[in-house]
Amino acid sequence: MGRRLKFNIFRCNPLDSDSIPHTDTFFLDETDSMTLFIVLTRIREEKDSSLQFDFCCRAGICGSCAMVINGRPGLACKTLTKELPTEITLMPLPVFKLVGDLSVDTGTWFRATNERIGSWIHTSAKFDADAQEERMDNALAEEIYELERCVECGCCVAACGTANMRDDFLGAVALNRIARFMLDPRDQRKEGEYFEVIGTDEGIFGCMGLLACEDVCPKELPLQDQLGILRRKMGWSAVKHLFRLG
């Protein structure tokens, strides 16, 4: 208690021809258990009602509120002010298109990515509503769930060296998603089909191994391991591919 916090917030409304990108400064007295959700809501309601940002669940589940907090991508709802210095700078995520201030358009990016990688169970089987379900080992179900926990917040994309240089890079989020489907026996795609999707410079071979994705992931997904596994598998596929072509 007792700290007076200074917030430097990036401002720009692309729809307003009078708006030029700049930083606005706001001051708030720190309160107990103060998160950036509390901070930004108070600033909008008490100081500047035009301030744009995104929150939804405010409980670390939906992935809406990713932003760059003192230089590091993270979920604002999960960030306590007491873990930050007195001066806090908030910027929108890079890579994604700016909607305004701290709000970026992740929806368009993720829909396009999910279309591109075929993010669904590919199967020729037909569902029979009256039949008992296919059995699955619980350990496998939990392994799939571990990768399924991604909330598509965009932190790994914003922190990625390749994604910041190239628009067409899939990023850890999409590669992790593919790893999830490769684990799943219900998906009938063959390794060669996965290779078509990610065995390129826009996919796994574009990864420079900087691994900021793993450092910033708010769900602490094992992205480093998954990228390593995919690179190995796709490396072998590439070799097989060469011989087939040759």
Add this chain to the structure above:
Amino acid sequence: MLSLETEFTDLLCIGAGLAGERVAVEAAAAGFQSICLSIVPPRRSHSSAAQGGMQASLGNCIKGDGDNPDVHFADTVKGSDWGCDQEVARLFVDTAPKAVREMAFWGIPWNRVVPGKSTYFKGGEQFEKVEVREKEGLITARDFGGTAKWRTCYTSDGTGHTLLYTMDNKVVELGVKVHDRMEAISLIHNGETCTGAVVRCLKTGKLKAYLAKATLIATGGYGKIYRESTNAVINDGGGAIMALDTGIVPIGNPEAIQFHPTGIVPTNILVTEGCRGDGGTLLDVDEKRFMPGYEPGKAELASRDVVSRWMTHHIREGHGVKSPYGDHLWLDIRHLGEKHIKTKLREVEEICNNFLGVDPITALIPVRPAQHYSMGGVRTDKDGAAHGLKGLFAAGEAACWDMHGFNRLGGNSLAETIVAGRIVGGKIVEFLEGYDVAFDTALVQTSITRERERIDRLVSSKDGHENVYEIRNAMQNELMDRVGIFRNGADLQTAVDNLQEIHERAKKVGLRSNGVGADPELALALKIRGMVKLALCVSHAALQRTESRGCHAREDYDARNDRDWLSRTLATWKEGDTLPTLDYEPVSKVMELPPGSRGYGASKIISAEGKVTEKESEPMLGD
């Protein structure tokens, strides 16, 4: 030619959470063009926050042995305190197992039966169970929400999340369009038929007309009309407001609101009732236990409504802990020990550390009761067709279908989204087959012009300079303080009177910001009158219902009165009125399970014949 951008589609789903997307999937699979609108990217919908699971009577796990749709039906009807539509409850329980298996087929990594011995906790005690070999690998279930059998299918602590992602994968696979950051602000209708909606883009602020043969409201609940709510920021009742604004479509049972005793302060994130089940205690400002004083026998283990009531009472008596976010109480689980907290209550430990910066192993957790679920919503028939307008449908928490009556069971809300989506989707397909509608361009133009004028008046502060956030706070305070868990005639009357004044003020809102682009203040300003009208529906219906049923608990009418109130409230709002019009209909055409005792909770019942029976409360825990 219309002077604006227009989209045409067979089906327009307003809302892209689980219910909206499940309906769209059904229509798309039948070859109909579907567009979903969503305020947020679809995978951020509030469905993702339902962590507990989805009830379906598969009966695979040993504690679910012998389960079937009949047992699930009885749990659901009793849970509703006989307020539900029993035909709908029957449809729901019969379809739920199929819906769970279908989701497995589409990719849900449901937890599965692991044969052999394992232990579980209940009421602070440890028990043992043995799963059988023959069921290995089938979908398992957990204990949740006070049901007769373990019936809640789950994926670890993220069932809503996996369901929503898998459903949206299906949406992507089928090529269903999702227009995200698009907010429907009014329905296009001629008093008989609904033909779409006027929509505001939350990226650019532009208005757009969506014309559709069938329109579905699947916007979730309206918890954010309360000050303290576990609901997401976006659950402000947009769909219910559009329905009310028609003057024709009724909101069913608006007064049926569920609360949860332990939301953390300040963000109202839930911590499970398992904390108390395992031996956690509630403390006041002097760090003294107060529940034994009010409930000597059961203390903290009394039912959630009773605990919430005494918490609210104790705070009002001045024993709350003062904080910048209002008064609260403490939840103490320190004595359970590090090992127990880190294994059996891991989620609680994570929530406290991540969102409070409090370590529950060594420190107290600030808590207070919070609004949790709205059983009421857009009244539909069992096909999901809204009362009053042809071509309008509703599903999920936004609808009053009505399988929850006056109390929803844990695990039945997530199940409803998928099951209702499947059933209502099928009925919409039947509706669309061979159906044609004439789009009235003059009507569309009038509807758009009306909204554009509304926006212009707000931006130019033509009607006044009321601050939209102050109006919202005033409304939320009324509901929280006087239309909360335990209600009485005097407080409800005061709330109705005050909300009528607030409604007048809401007409005079003017913006502080310039309204250009995706202005967030304008988004709220466009909704605020509707939110206050909805708040009046809740309060006025609660005032009129002179009985206690499920979550509607009247201190001055403590009996469930089947003689006079075995009925569903239907609230409509006529143009220019200052209060909703309340009508009533029988709760159910079919009474497969006749009204009786729920077998838990305090019950005083006035039967249809006027006979009074009374029973004491039993402990009950669950989310």
